[in-house]
Amino acid sequence: MSAVGLLRCPVCEGTLLAEDARLQCERGHSFDIARQGYVALLAGRSPMVGDTVAMVDARVRFLAAGHYDPIAAAVADLIARLGGHQRRILDIGAGTGFYLSRVLDQLPDAVGIGLDVSKPAARRLARAHERAAAVVADAWQGLPVRDDSMSAVLTVFAPRNAPEIRRVLAPGGAFLVVTPTTRHLRELIGPLGMIGVDEQKDRRLDESLSGDFERVEQVPVEFTMTLHRDEVATLVGMGPSAHHVTPERRAELIELLPEPMSVTASVQLTHYRAAD
Numbered sequence: 598m599s600a601v602g603l604l605r606c607p608v609c610e611g612t613l614l615a616e617d618a619r620l621q622c623e624r625g626h627s628f629d630i631a632r633q634g635y636v637a638l639l640a641g642r643s644p645m646v647g648d649t650v651a652m653v654d655a656r657v658r659f660l661a662a663g664h665y666d667p668i669a670a671a672v673a674d675l676i677a678r679l680g681g682h683q684r685r686i687l688d689i690g691a692g693t694g695f696y697l698s699r700v701l702d703q704l705p706d707a708v709g710i711g712l713d714v715s716k717p718a719a720r721r722l723a724r725a726h727e728r729a730a731a732v733v734a735d736a737w738q739g740l741p742v743r744d745d746s747m748s749a750v751l752t753v754f755a756p757r758n759a760p761e762i763r764r765v766l767a768p769g770g771a772f773l774v775v776t777p778t779t780r781h782l783r784e785l786i787g788p789l790g791m792i793g794v795d796e797q798k799d800r801r802l803d804e805s806l807s808g809d810f811e812r813v814e815q816v817p818v819e820f821t822m823t824l825h826r827d828e829v830a831t832l833v834g835m836g837p838s839a840h841h842v843t844p845e846r847r848a849e850l851i852e853l854l855p856e857p858m859s860v861t862a863s864v865q866l867t868h869y870r871a872a873d
């Protein structure tokens with residue numbers, strides 16, 4: 598099945614069919630496929646903006662340099678271990694499509710949907726992988742995806758809407774979440790005035806999913822990156838702290854860092870399944 602068959606109308610929840618350069622439901626709700634190859638499936642205006650062009654560009658550069666490859670490898674390995682029935686993968690807050698692409702490379706028969714509220718991200722997503730569709734949607738307003746349709750849902754450093762994720766997962770489906778630990782980028786948090794991860798995050802994640810999901814396993818992924826100052830600037834620029842620190846101040850603080858420096862990457866990859 599192509600990815601279009603997995604989507605649904607965000608207005609009436611009906612089936613969508615591809616017609617010329619748009620997707621349309623039986624009731625005539627119609628969504629243009631943008632020239633850049635993504636489709637916006639929004640019922641109305643979303644208050645969420647998502648990542649900017651500059652943040653997406655920074656993310657592309659940082660990920661292309663391979664710094665987060667161990668995280669992508671851990672996600673792809675875990676999906677591969679789940680077995681051969683992984684056919685339909687949804688990545689929520691997919692960003693540039695980096696993780697979704699790695700997963701699809703591992704699964705030659707699978708199709709993917711990369712969903713993001715940011716149009717700059719969706720433009721990248723549309724080019725990320727030949728078997729991935731790019732969708733602009735606000736995960737908090739509901740997922741424009743059919744019930745019980747996905748074999749795995751992925752969120753990497755991205756928002757999670759548990760009831761909606763549960764709705765779209767097929768029976769036996771896997772929900773994989775990557776979240777930073779308190780040690781993630783710890784060498785940069787203080788010196789650059791970045792926002793750290795609070796210690797309760799792991800417990801809060803389980804709580805926010807409880808009722809809908811239970812933990813199956815958790816894989817810690819921790820490694821050291823050697824980063825030059827320009828790479829630190831790129832890393833900072835792709836994160837949410839780009840909204841809080843002026844570029845001038847950030848550049849001044851980065852100039853005070855050792856060159857190059859060791860920076861810890863530390864995340865948890867957690868596999869959840871639907872609770873009974």
Ligand SMILES: C[S@@+](CC[C@H](N)C(=O)[O-])C[C@H]1O[C@@H](n2cnc3c(N)ncnc32)[C@H](O)[C@@H]1O
Nearest residue numbers: 647648690691692713714715735736753754755
């Ligand atoms: C920190 S980035 C992570 C991107 C990607 N998963 C990665 O790790 O490279 C978070 C992403 O979530 C998207 N996002 C934020 N709020 C969202 C929402 N309500 N619905 C869908 N995507 C959202 C942002 O636009 C951004 O691309």
Ligand SMILES: [Zn+2]
Nearest residue numbers: 606609622626
């Ligand atoms: Zn409709």
